[in-house]
Amino acid sequence: MAVSLKLENLTKTFSQGGREILAVDDLSLEIGAGEFFTFVGPSGCGKTTTLRMIVGLEAASHGHIFFDDEDVTHVPTQKRDIAMVFQDIALFPYMSVRQNIGYALKVAKVAQREIDRRVEEAADLLSISDKLDMKPAQLSGGQQQRVAIGRAIVKEPKVLLLDEPLSALDARLRVEMRSEILSLHRRIAATIIYVTHDQVEAMTMSTRLAVMEQGRAIQVDRPRAVFSRPATENVATFIGTPAMNILEARLVAHKEKPVLTGAGLNLGLSREDAATLDTLQRVSLGIRPQAIRLVPAGEGLTTGTIRLREPLGLEDECLIALSDDSSVRLVGRVPETLAEGTSVGITVDRGDIYVFHPDRGKTLLWGLQEPRRQSKTAAIKPASRTKGRA
Amino acid sequence: MTYDFAKRWMRMVTLLVGMTFVAFPLYWMFMTALTPRSELFKPPYQLLRTSYSLQNIEELFSATQFLTFMTNSLIVAFGAVVINVIAATLAGYALSRFNFRFKNLFVASTLWTYMFPPILLVIPLYIIFSAIGFRNTYTGLILAHVSISLPLNIWIMWQYFQIVPVSLEEAAWTSGASRLRALWEVCLPSALPGIISTAIFAFALSWNDFSFAFILQTDTSMYTLPVGLATFVEQSAIHWGLIMASSLLVSIPTFGLVIFLQRYLMQGFGLGR
Numbered sequence: 299m300a301v302s303l304k305l306e307n308l309t310k311t312f313s314q315g316g317r318e319i320l321a322v323d324d325l326s327l328e329i330g331a332g333e334f335f336t337f338v339g340p341s342g343c344g345k346t347t348t349l350r351m352i353v354g355l356e357a358a359s360h361g362h363i364f365f366d367d368e369d370v371t372h373v374p375t376q377k378r379d380i381a382m383v384f385q386d387i388a389l390f391p392y393m394s395v396r397q398n399i400g401y402a403l404k405v406a407k408v409a410q411r412e413i414d415r416r417v418e419e420a421a422d423l424l425s426i427s428d429k430l431d432m433k434p435a436q437l438s439g440g441q442q443q444r445v446a447i448g449r450a451i452v453k454e455p456k457v458l459l460l461d462e463p464l465s466a467l468d469a470r471l472r473v474e475m476r477s478e479i480l481s482l483h484r485r486i487a488a489t490i491i492y493v494t495h496d497q498v499e500a501m502t503m504s505t506r507l508a509v510m511e512q513g514r515a516i517q518v519d520r521p522r523a524v525f526s527r528p529a530t531e532n533v534a535t536f537i538g539t540p541a542m543n544i545l546e547a548r549l550v551a552h553k554e555k556p557v558l559t560g561a562g563l564n565l566g567l568s569r570e571d572a573a574t575l576d577t578l579q580r581v582s583l584g585i586r587p588q589a590i591r592l593v594p595a596g597e598g599l600t601t602g603t604i605r606l607r608e609p610l611g612l613e614d615e616c617l618i619a620l621s622d623d624s625s626v627r628l629v630g631r632v633p634e635t636l637a638e639g640t641s642v643g644i645t646v647d648r649g650d651i652y653v654f655h656p657d658r659g660k661t662l663l664w665g666l667q668e669p670r671r672q673s674k675t676a677a678i679k680p681a682s683r684t685k686g687r688a
Numbered sequence: 689m690t691y692d693f694a695k696r697w698m699r700m701v702t703l704l705v706g707m708t709f710v711a712f713p714l715y716w717m718f719m720t721a722l723t724p725r726s727e728l729f730k731p732p733y734q735l736l737r738t739s740y741s742l743q744n745i746e747e748l749f750s751a752t753q754f755l756t757f758m759t760n761s762l763i764v765a766f767g768a769v770v771i772n773v774i775a776a777t778l779a780g781y782a783l784s785r786f787n788f789r790f791k792n793l794f795v796a797s798t799l800w801t802y803m804f805p806p807i808l809l810v811i812p813l814y815i816i817f818s819a820i821g822f823r824n825t826y827t828g829l830i831l832a833h834v835s836i837s838l839p840l841n842i843w844i845m846w847q848y849f850q851i852v853p854v855s856l857e858e859a860a861w862t863s864g865a866s867r868l869r870a871l872w873e874v875c876l877p878s879a880l881p882g883i884i885s886t887a888i889f890a891f892a893l894s895w896n897d898f899s900f901a902f903i904l905q906t907d908t909s910m911y912t913l914p915v916g917l918a919t920f921v922e923q924s925a926i927h928w929g930l931i932m933a934s935s936l937l938v939s940i941p942t943f944g945l946v947i948f949l950q951r952y953l954m955q956g957f958g959l960g961r
Contacts (some may be wrong), residue, residue, distance in 0.1 A: 382862040388858070388859040389859075391878060405860075449859070519709055
């Protein structure tokens with residue numbers, strides 16, 4: 299039922315005011331049959347254009363799209379056997395819910411009786427059975443979204459594409475629909491391609507995801523891998539809330555040993571790590587807010603002052619000012635006694651410190667090693683030491 | 689309190705004065721049409737009359753070609769409406785959904801032709817239509833009317849299709865519907881107010897036209913109502929009773945149409961603000 303997809307050197311250029319704009323730049327990737335694959339990235343990164351090319355609403359400027367082994371690059375939308383859920387929901391306003399859901403079947407000339415049966419089945423699956431004779435305008439946002447999904451799944455497409463389907467809903471409903479779409483994916487046999495700018499949606503729903511930036515897929519991997527082994531600084535700060543802290547650091551020699559220094563931190567480097575950083579003099583350090591721990595002032599890696607405390611419930615989010623005007627965010631359980639203005643020590647496992655190239659943003663190190671020779675036992679993440687993709 | 693009160697009354701008075709200017713001629717038409725000729729010019733002239741008769745209307749049907757004029761008008765107006773609706777809808781759709789060379793020039797030029805007074809176009813049209821045998825035909829007059837109403841109608845439909853979301857059509861395409869089917873089943877229902885506006889506009893323009901019909905239709909049997917009415921003005925006599933009676937009958941369909949479709953018409957005129 300479900301098909302696999304292959305995008306091969308897919309490129310899309312628009313001309314706008316006489317200028318050529320590169321929306322999708324030589325994109326090649328494969329999506330397995332039955333996968334829940336997400337394109338995620340900021341607006342204007344080319345994710346929706348990619349989706350529209352897969353659907354056939356935009357023609358590719360170069361490259362090919364394959365469904366299984368069939369080249370569909372020039373097949374019209376109507377013949378691709380896909381279904382799409384639109385960002386603005388786009389229900390047909392003059393048709394009832396029943397007619398909306400059954401539209402694709404009516405177009406396919408399915409017998410009325412069969413249409414009724416399948417519409418009711420889909421409505422049942424999405425728990426909108428009692429709304430079938432209403433007009434879309436009479437429904438709430440969440441119900442409309444369900445109808446739109448029903449309209450898409452009723453014809454059992456090979457590929458189901460969703461273009462930011464939850465962006466029109468309020469926060470609570472979004473969380474609810476998220477799990478509904480997920481359980482839907484388990485029940486229907488279709489490859490799902492999902493586009494969102496919301497990294498939480500991408501992280502929680504996808505089997506694999508592609509982080510897009512300026513028309514390119516910067517990283518294509520499973521959510522956990524993207525989180526723990528981001529390919530670039532942009533991916534690292536885009537995925538995860540709150541965003542990863544980025545600190546500037548210099549690479550200096552201290553007593554003939556390589557040391558990273560900046561923002562009050564002084565981190566001795568192992569020989570291998572120093573070799574990876576090579577001739578760089580400046581680097582960016584990345585630390586997730588969840589990786590930072592508070593210790594009594596004077597202990598830990600460095601000292602800072604709590605500037606802001608935002609209670610999140612069980613945990614707090616704190617903004618901590620460091621010695622050199624920089625600051626970091628921290629998420630964790632913070633003792634009640636530490637009010638704003640208190641000076642604290644902070645510490646981080648060396649394995650949780652990422653190092654990025656200062657200009658190109660490429661990740662150089664996923665976690666630091668202990669500087670001593672017997673690093674194998676002390677290093678927290680010995681596996682995450684390999685060099686970034688060149 | 690008193691200020692609000694005064695303001696409301698001022699508004700009422702202004703409206704009343706305006707209404708009088710608009711409504712009095714209509715009222716007078718109505719009155720005159722139902723007054724027998726013998727009493728029409730008998731002083732004193734009364735604002736309110738107590739005796740009415742259908743004498744003028746009977747005479748209209750028995751002694752004049754009113755029915756012929758009416759039929760001609762209806763045929764021509766109907767033809768103009770049909771052509772306008774079809775052409776304006778398709779052209780408006782194409783303008784809003786496709787990009788092609790000289791699109792803006794095309795749109796600008798359609799409006800440009802609209803700016804000519806009809807009388808300027810009618811002389812060349814007369815010569816052309818004489819040459820190709822379109823004079824004294826329904827086709828000729830319908831085309832002449834379309835030439836005036838279509839440009840604005842294309843403009844209206846173009847604006848209308850721009851507010852119909854493209855994603856509606858795209859949803860239909862991904863459901864397997866062809867472009868034409870999507871246009872018919874998804875796009876047109878949403879653009880219906882615009883289509884009705886164009887129909888009303890085309891009808892009104894054709895129904896009320898004098899210049900084209902007067903010049904192009906030289907045969908009395910091909911006259912439309914406005915031209916036919918003018919024949920009631922003779923050198924020796926002006927048949928006010930007949931004129932008013934026919935005016936009354938002529939205005940009834942227009943009134944009916946506008947009252948029935950008012951809702952849609954206002955939506956159409958409100959566009960583009």
